[in-house]
Amino acid sequence: MIKRRGFSTPELLMTLVVFSFGILPLIVLFQSSHKQTAQAKNLMVAHSLGRTIISEIKALGFEALEAEMKSPKIGIVHTARPVSGPLVADDPDSIKYPDYYQRFNTTVKLERASTENNRKIRVELDIEWKEPNRKFNLGFGTVIVKYGT
Numbered sequence: 001m002i003k004r005r006g007f008s009t010p011e012l013l014m015t016l017v018v019f020s021f022g023i024l025p026l027i028v029l030f031q032s033s034h035k036q037t038a039q040a041k042n043l044m045v046a047h048s049l050g051r052t053i054i055s056e057i058k059a060l061g062f063e064a065l066e067a068e069m070k071s072p073k074i075g076i077v078h079t080a081r082p083v084s085g086p087l088v089a090d091d092p093d094s095i096k097y098p099d100y101y102q103r104f105n106t107t108v109k110l111e112r113a114s115t116e117n118n119r120k121i122r123v124e125l126d127i128e129w130k131e132p133n134r135k136f137n138l139g140f141g142t143v144i145v146k147y148g149t
Contacts, residue, residue, distance in 0.1 A: 039131060043138070046104060046127045049083060050140040053106065057123050062146040065121050069110050080105045080128070104129045119146045 007015075057065070057076060068076050083101040086094040105128045113120035125140040 039136075042103075042129055042131065042136065045101065046129060046136070046138045049101065049104060049106075050125055050127050050138060052087070053108070053125055054123065054140050054142050057108070057125075058142060058144060062119075062121065062144050065110060065123070065144055066146075069112075069121070077108055077110055079107045081107070113143055120144070 060068075060074075060076075064074070065076070068074050083097050083104045083106060084099075086096050107126040107128070109124040111122045111124070112118055113122045121144045123142050123144060127138045127140075129136050
């Protein structure tokens with residue numbers, strides 16, 4: 001009859017310690033990759049949001065922006081406004097921003113570009129959002145020109 005022995009408790013404990021040192025770097029790797037993926041997603045959303053807002057402002061045209069600078073009615077110029085509600089405020093059928101977008105704050109400034117005849121308006125858009133370890137900011141800008149006389 002052959003006598004078989006199993007592992008002793010100290011041998012099992014040492015095996016667990018060795019495996020835990022091997023698995024620990026993998027856990028840290030997965031954690032950091034998850035964090036980087038979330039940051040990349042937020043950057044992609046902010047970039048898309050910025051392009052959309054700039055396009056909306058450009059679509060208004062020079063005259064509407066000039067009137068907004070003289071007496072604000074549309075509410076284009078604002079500071080640290082969370083992104084929420086419909087994409088197009090006046091359209092009842094407009095799609096609504098997802099709740100996820102509320103983590104982004106937008107700031108829009110309008111300024112006259114220094115030109116003769118004041119035929120250019122500079123639009124500056126800043127998008128800010130917080131991550132657990134720091135704040136992020138993405139800036140956009142464009143110039144709206146009045147053509148013709």
